[in-house]
Amino acid sequence: MNKLSLGVDIGGSHISAALVANGQCLEGSFVRQSIDSGASAANILDNWAAVINRVLQQAGNATVEAIGIAMPGPFDYVTGTAAMKGMGKYERLFAINVQEALRARLSTPAIPLFFANDAACFGIGEITGNAGIAAGKAIAITLGTGLGACFAINGEPVTTGEGVPANGYLYNFPFLDGIAEDYISSRWITAAFNTAGKNAPAGVEQIAALAAQENTDNETALLAQDIFHLFGHNLGSFIAPRLQEFGAHTLVIGGNITRAAALFVPAMQQALETAGVNCTLHFAPDTEQGAIAGAAHLAFTRAAANSTPKRQSKQPQLPAQLKPEHTPANGYRLFPFETLGNDHIQSGYDSLAQWIITQRNVRIDGYEGLYWDEIRTALCFALRKAGVSVYWYDAAAFQQPASAINDMIAPFIGTPGAVWGKRTSLSLADFFDPSIAQWQPQEAADVIIFAGTGAGLAQWNTPVVYIDLPKNELQYRMRAGSAFNTGSTEAIDFAEMYKRAFFVDWIVLAAHRQQLYASIAVIADGQWQQQINWAFRSALEQGLNSIAHNVIRNRPWFESGVWGGQWMKQHIPQLAQDEINYAWSFELIAPENGLVFESNGYLLEVSFDWLMETHSSDVLGEDAARFGTEFPIRFDFLDTVDGDNLSIQCHPSLSYIQTQFGENITQDETYYILDCQENASVYLGFTENADPATFRAALEHSQQAGETIDITQYVQKLPAAKHDLFLIPNQTVHGAGTGNLVLEISATPYIYTFKMYDWMRLDLNGRPRPINIQHAFENLDFSRKGQRVQQELVSQPLALSSTDTSATEWLPTHPEHFYAIRRISLPAQTGYHQVYTTGKCHLLMVVEGDHVQLKTKQGKTVTMRYAETYVVPAAAEYYVLSNNNEAPAKIVQAFVK
Numbered sequence: 001m002n003k004l005s006l007g008v009d010i011g012g013s014h015i016s017a018a019l020v021a022n023g024q025c026l027e028g029s030f031v032r033q034s035i036d037s038g039a040s041a042a043n044i045l046d047n048w049a050a051v052i053n054r055v056l057q058q059a060g061n062a063t064v065e066a067i068g069i070a071m072p073g074p075f076d077y078v079t080g081t082a083a084m085k086g087m088g089k090y091e092r093l094f095a096i097n098v099q100e101a102l103r104a105r106l107s108t109p110a111i112p113l114f115f116a117n118d119a120a121c122f123g124i125g126e127i128t129g130n131a132g133i134a135a136g137k138a139i140a141i142t143l144g145t146g147l148g149a150c151f152a153i154n155g156e157p158v159t160t161g162e163g164v165p166a167n168g169y170l171y172n173f174p175f176l177d178g179i180a181e182d183y184i185s186s187r188w189i190t191a192a193f194n195t196a197g198k199n200a201p202a203g204v205e206q207i208a209a210l211a212a213q214e215n216t217d218n219e220t221a222l223l224a225q226d227i228f229h230l231f232g233h234n235l236g237s238f239i240a241p242r243l244q245e246f247g248a249h250t251l252v253i254g255g256n257i258t259r260a261a262a263l264f265v266p267a268m269q270q271a272l273e274t275a276g277v278n279c280t281l282h283f284a285p286d287t288e289q290g291a292i293a294g295a296a297h298l299a300f301t302r303a304a305a306n307s308t309p310k311r312q313s314k315q316p317q318l319p320a321q322l323k324p325e326h327t328p329a330n331g332y333r334l335f336p337f338e339t340l341g342n343d344h345i346q347s348g349y350d351s352l353a354q355w356i357i358t359q360r361n362v363r364i365d366g367y368e369g370l371y372w373d374e375i376r377t378a379l380c381f382a383l384r385k386a387g388v389s390v391y392w393y394d395a396a397a398f399q400q401p402a403s404a405i406n407d408m409i410a411p412f413i414g415t416p417g418a419v420w421g422k423r424t425s426l427s428l429a430d431f432f433d434p435s436i437a438q439w440q441p442q443e444a445a446d447v448i449i450f451a452g453t454g455a456g457l458a459q460w461n462t463p464v465v466y467i468d469l470p471k472n473e474l475q476y477r478m479r480a481g482s483a484f485n486t487g488s489t490e491a492i493d494f495a496e497m498y499k500r501a502f503f504v505d506w507i508v509l510a511a512h513r514q515q516l517y518a519s520i521a522v523i524a525d526g527q528w529q530q531q532i533n534w535a536f537r538s539a540l541e542q543g544l545n546s547i548a549h550n551v552i553r554n555r556p557w558f559e560s561g562v563w564g565g566q567w568m569k570q571h572i573p574q575l576a577q578d579e580i581n582y583a584w585s586f587e588l589i590a591p592e593n594g595l596v597f598e599s600n601g602y603l604l605e606v607s608f609d610w611l612m613e614t615h616s617s618d619v620l621g622e623d624a625a626r627f628g629t630e631f632p633i634r635f636d637f638l639d640t641v642d643g644d645n646l647s648i649q650c651h652p653s654l655s656y657i658q659t660q661f662g663e664n665i666t667q668d669e670t671y672y673i674l675d676c677q678e679n680a681s682v683y684l685g686f687t688e689n690a691d692p693a694t695f696r697a698a699l700e701h702s703q704q705a706g707e708t709i710d711i712t713q714y715v716q717k718l719p720a721a722k723h724d725l726f727l728i729p730n731q732t733v734h735g736a737g738t739g740n741l742v743l744e745i746s747a748t749p750y751i752y753t754f755k756m757y758d759w760m761r762l763d764l765n766g767r768p769r770p771i772n773i774q775h776a777f778e779n780l781d782f783s784r785k786g787q788r789v790q791q792e793l794v795s796q797p798l799a800l801s802s803t804d805t806s807a808t809e810w811l812p813t814h815p816e817h818f819y820a821i822r823r824i825s826l827p828a829q830t831g832y833h834q835v836y837t838t839g840k841c842h843l844l845m846v847v848e849g850d851h852v853q854l855k856t857k858q859g860k861t862v863t864m865r866y867a868e869t870y871v872v873p874a875a876a877e878y879y880v881l882s883n884n885n886e887a888p889a890k891i892v893q894a895f896v897k
Contacts, residue, residue, distance in 0.1 A: 004062050005303075006055055006111075007125075007296030008048075008069040009118065009288050012037055012089045012145075015048050016288055017055045019064070020296035023129040025289050029058045037089035041096055041391070041443045049105030056107055066112045068299025070121035070291040071098075077115045078489065079373060081394040092442055095397035095450075100380045104389065114299040118291055119148025120157045120168065125294025126252045126284050128155045133250045133282055139243060140252035142287060143235075147171040147181045148255070151246060157298070160490075163246030166403070175238050183234045186257060192227045208260035225263065232264030236271025243277050254284035310371070310529060312479035314576040315558060318470070320347065320531050322601045330850075332572045332867055336553040337596040337603060338546065344539040345599035352465070352534055353382035355522065356447060359463055364451035365395075365516060366467030367607075368505055369474040369483035370526045372452060375467065378530065379449075388446035395452030398436040405431055405487040409504050416496060419770050420752065421503035423662030428454055428512040431487045453486060453509070456516040463521035465534075466513065468606045470594040472557040472586070473527045474501070502751065503662075506591065514613050525604045533604045535597070540606065541614070543597045548615035550860035551879070552871040554593040554608055559584045562763050565643030567675060567741040571867070580764070582639050587743075587869040588843065589750055590631035621839040621874025623896045631748060632665065633819050633843055633894055635869045638742040641677055646735040647769070648683060648711055648757040652779050653730050657752060667753075668817050669728040669746040670795075671736060672892060673720050674847055674867065680720040680739030683711070685732065685789030690714045692782050699756050699773050708760050716789055723823075723847070723890070725795040729816035731781040732793065743845065745821060745894050754779065797823065806833035806881075817897075824881060824891045826852065831883030835872075840895045842872040849889025853882045864891070 007025070008017040013036075019029040031054050035047055056064060074083040080099025084090045103109045123140025127133055135154055142148035149170035151158050159168040171181040182188060186204045193207055198220060201207055211224035243251060253261075261283055269281075284290050311317075318335055319326050326335050346352065356362050356379075364375075376392055383390045400408070408430060413421040429437075432454055439458040441448045456464050475498065477483030481491035486505045491497070524534035558568060558575060561583025568582040569575055575582065586592055590612065594605040611619065612629040620627055638646065651667035652660065671682060686695075695714045702709045715733055718726070720740055728734045733756070736742050754776040758769050784793065797809040800822070811821040824833055826849075835842070846852050846866045854870065855861045856879045864870050872879050883889040 003300070004059055004064050005296040005300040006052065006064050006067045007121075007292035007294070007299075008052060008067065009121070009291040009295065010048070010069060010071050011118075012072065015051050016292060017051050018289070018292050019055060019059055020293050023125070023293055023297060025292055029055055031055050038091070041092040041101070044090065044093060045098070045101050045105060049102055052102070053107045064108070064111055066114060066296075066299035066303035068121070068295030068297070069113070069115045070118040070295040071115050072118050075115065075117075076394070076396060077117060079394060079396065080113070080115050081397050083397045095393040095395075095439070096443070097376060097392040097394050100376060100390070100392045104380070104384055109384075112299065112303040114302050116157075116295060116298050117148070117150070118142075120150040121294035121298065122148070122254050122284070122287055122291040123150030123152055123252055123294065124155065124157055124297055125290035125292065126254065126282065127152050127250075128297050129290070129293055130282065133252065133280065136249040137247050138250040138252055139239070139246060139248045140254070141170065141239070143184065143253065143255035143257035145186050147184045163242070170242065173238075173242075176234075180238050184231070184238060189227055189231060189257075192230070193224065196223055198223060204257060205259070208263060211260070211263050228260060228263035229267045232267030233271050235264065236268035237275070240272050240275035240277045243279055244275070248279055250280045250282055252282045252284060254287035254290060256287070258283055258287070309480050310482045311473070311476045313476040314579045315472075315476075316574070316576065317473070318527060318555065318596065318603060318605055320528050320533055320603060322598065322603065328574070332574075332865060334556070334572070334574045335596065335603070336555060336868075337598040338543050340535070340539055340543050340597050340599045342600055345533055345535045345597065345602040345604050347531070347533050347602045349378040349382040349532055350385070352522070352524070352532060353379060353386055356383070356449070356465075357386060357388055360446070361441075361448045361460070361462045362465055363455045363458060363460060363462050364449055364465045364467065365456040366453055366526060367469040367474070367509060368453055368486045368501070369469050369477050370453070370467055371482070371529065374529060375526065375532070376451065378532075383447055390447040390449065391441065391443050391445045393441065393448070393450045395432070395436065395450060395455040395458070398432045398439070399454070399487055400431055400433065402488060409500065412503050413500050419499070419772065420661055421499055422660070424504045424507050426504065426508055428486070428508040429457055431508070432457060454512070456512065456519065464516060464519045465522040465524060466516065466520045467524040467526040467532075469526050470555075470605050471506075471592045471607065510609050510613070513609070517613070523604070523606060525606070527605065533602050535599070535604055539599075540597065540610070544611050544614055546860075547595070548611060548618040548873050549875045550856045550858055550873075551854060551862050551876065552595070552611070552873065553862070553868065554588055555596050555605060556588075556593070556869070557586050558582050559586070560764060562761055562769070563640055563644040563646050565639035565641040565741070567639045567641035568637065581643055583643070584639075585637040587635040587637060588871065589634045589636055590748060615873075618875035619871075619873040620841050621837065623840065627664075630664065632896060634744070634746050634748045634750060635843055635845060635894075636744045636746075636750070637674070638671075638736050638740070638744060640736055640738045640740050640742075641675070643738055644761075645683070645737050645759060647753075647755040647759070648715055648733060648735045649753045649755045650733050650776050650780055651728075651730045651754065652752050652775070656779055657749065661752065663749050663752075665747050665749060665818070666730045667747055667749040668730050668814075669744055670813060670817070670821065671726040671728065672743040672745055672821075672847070673722055673724045673740055674743045675741040676720050676722055677739035681717050681737035682720045682726050682740070683715050683733075683735040683737055684718055684726055684728070684793055685716050685734070686782055686785035687712070687714055687716055688786035690782065690785055692777070692780070696773065696777055702757065702760070703771055703773070706760060709757065711757055718789070718794070725811045725821065727793045727795055727814045727817070729814040731779045732784050733780060743847070743892070745819070745843075745892070747818065795821075805830055808833070819894055820897045822893045823847075824893060826881060826883035826889045826891070828886055828888050829884055831881070831889060833881045834878060835881065835893070836878045837872060837874045837876055839874050841874050843894040844870045844872065845892050847890050847892050849883065849887055850885055852889050852891060853884070855880045855882070
């Protein structure tokens with residue numbers, strides 16, 4: 001037997017369904033039933049499921065590959081969530097995830113279930129079922145209580161592209177004194193009849209019957225004929241430009257009004273001819289069967305389609321459960337973690353479902369980029385397996401329309417293509433209809449869940465499960481087109497998504513999580529597909545409190561780049577070796593790093609933000625009043641070993657970054673040369689005779705003509721050696737040359753790089769990298785030139801103390817830098833140094849030697865391995881560094897002045 005799918009058409013007062021094979025409804029399988037759309041959700045869903053189950057029974061032993069449901073809008077067709085509100089039908093379904101609610105009622109719940117707009121289903125059903133119109137472009141419309149539409153190319157629906165209005169909708173398209181549906185619908189016909197002073201008969205069919213009368217002396221019949229004539233003229237006048245803009249070969253027409261086609265089609269055709277439109281007209285003999293066939297076709301093709309890659313990165317994911325290879329005995333560790341002790345982290349949806357059952361009602365909130373459909377499916381399956389009924393409500397039903405959100409965030413993200421925006425002043429509540437705050441479930445079940453990013457905005461007195469997502473995984477998902485910005489349902493250029501995330505999403509989501517914190521009972525890690533690890537908030541608080549008083553090592557992550565090198569690949573073999581290079585490591589860039597906790601071998605990662613939001617005073621000590629919850633210093637690697645030069649660049653002044661981008665501190669940097677090749681160099685400061693106007697003219701000519709320039713005519717190229725420290729206060733021209741492994745010790749802001757010259761190269765995707773000459777010249781300090789560069793921007797170590805067991809040097813930074821740097825040297829075997837935090841947070845890295853032991857006042861001992869980053873919070877009070885190795889060691893220490 002041919003492979004079967006099942007199609008369903010849901011209307012305002014009925015449901016019909018049938019088995020479908022080869023685009024045709026199978027004879028004898030059709031079932032239709034009236035539905036009370038004002039009934040309870042349980043009543044509606046029970047009746048829908050009963051019809052679908054009756055049709056499934058008729059399949060016998062044949063396999064039904066998928067179920068497709070043609071659903072009127074508004075409806076979230078991707079998630080399967082009802083969004084009809086204030087429309088007089090299916091009100092009790094609002095915000096319920098119909099997909100899960102139906103799946104629980106079906107005799108075979110494992111069959112893939114898909115939803116699509118009813119007009120789109122009709123159009124695809126008619127197009128694919130008629131070989132003569134399947135090829136090329138077509139527009140299908142349904143004429144009834146509203147105006148439905150579907151745009152299709154070669155039998156596949158499209159909702160974007162040339163000539164396609166937003167979402168493929170025509171009903172709300174501007175027309176005459178309103179929108180298209182005001183004039184092209186059954187309600188216009190009855191309203192026109194009444195406006196003429198006639199009381200409308202029962203409906204359009206009765207008005208059509210009057211118009212069909214042959215007695216031309218009947219005034220009422222003549223009026224009805226005129227109305228249908230004007231209806232046809234309006235339809236033709238409206239649809240003609242849509243056909244032309246899309247380049248449609250065929251116009252497919254269905255809906256109840258087509259039964260009166262003879263009354264309006266001549267006027268419609270005349271309007272099309274007047275507009276110069278020449279396309280095939282196809283009238284559907286049965287709109288309902290077309291919708292069923294189309295829904296089945298779409299479901300079948302979607303079920304058979306290969307899934308989109310969920311993650312675009314070669315970097316390994318954090319393992320959900322530790323294996324020996326994840327904890328190497330020697331060398332750099334990719335997956336550092338803090339142990340919570342036994343039985344604090346649970347694994348799997350079954351265990352989470354069991355806890356939810358004890359609560360009965362919960363809100364599940366979480367970060368952007370989560371695969372909510374997978375989370376919902378897995379958790380609902382676990383709950384059903386446990387024998388409980390569940391209603392899953394989606395917070396997304398309350399989201400503002402995408403167009404409204406785009407208008408709202410526009411002031412903070414700049415123009416498309418611009419590199420930067422400005423930190424937002426919005427809150428997450430601004431993304432939602434205010435009614436979300438008062439939401440309460442209207443239906444009864446064993447378990448009720450209100451879920452989605454923003455679910456915590458509902459002031460429903462229930463515990464919260466918060467699902468976090470590391471920002472590196474979020475970005476890998478965005479690059480793959482499988483994750484979107486908050487309030488968005490489509491992927492755009494990654495650079496635009498990242499910009500919006502940085503300036504808008506991350507800010508409002510962090511603030512929302514802080515406000516929600518007291519209600520959070522469970523924290524879960526959502527970075528794995530088909531798997532989840534979770535812990536009670538009390539366990540996480542224990543872990544955060546421990547590291548806030550001892551020592552912190554966050555999870556680092558790594559990125560390739562056009563100038564990237566090979567040092568990290570060679571020295572960190574756990575990294576993906578098939579990556580072209582590694583340009584950066586995010587050793588500690590607090591806004592993007594995570595903290596990993598372990599219990600019974602299970603791992604759970606939360607963002608670094610959690611620590612700062614709960615323990616800022618412990619971590620920063622006396623500097624918490626100045627920086628709040630923002631961690632002020634970053635450590636990262638720039639790898640140009642066997643790589644290329646960085647761009648020639650500068651960073652904004654403090655006033656500029658505050659006024660233009662809304663930041664509190666600016667991007668002051670230093671380059672500490674952790675390792676380098678022979679003849680390595682750094683570009684820093686201007687040459688003595690560099691002239692601003694000449695330099696700018698050379699840069700602009702280079703950009704416009706695509707010609708290289710000799711940058712050393714303008715910018716000094718200084719030799720670099722291991723353990724050198726170059727100072728790069730804001731407004732300083734600079735760039736790391738090839739052959740370096742640079743440890744950047746810098747202020748936390750990290751994206752405000754004004755590139756002036758980029759060696760005429762493309763990025764790894766073959767696109768030009770942004771050049772920002774205007775921004776740069778509004779910030780460059782041309783007094784940093786000549787001999788002053790050597791005197792002021794190359795740090796000269798000063799001895800502070802020396803004993804038999806240690807020596808400490810001060811590596812002076814620039815007056816613009818708010819942070820200080822010291823270097824501690826420990827001799828072999830006997831090296832020992834005690835350090836008091838004196839109310840300051842210390843960042844540490846072993847920059848020479850294999851490893852060093854660090855022990856805190858509280859007795860916590862860690863092994864700091866070469867090139868790993870550690871943070872000792874101010875609350876630790878003091879710590880001891882010891883070196884028992886055969887070789888001496890050096891440790892760099894950074895802290896706020």
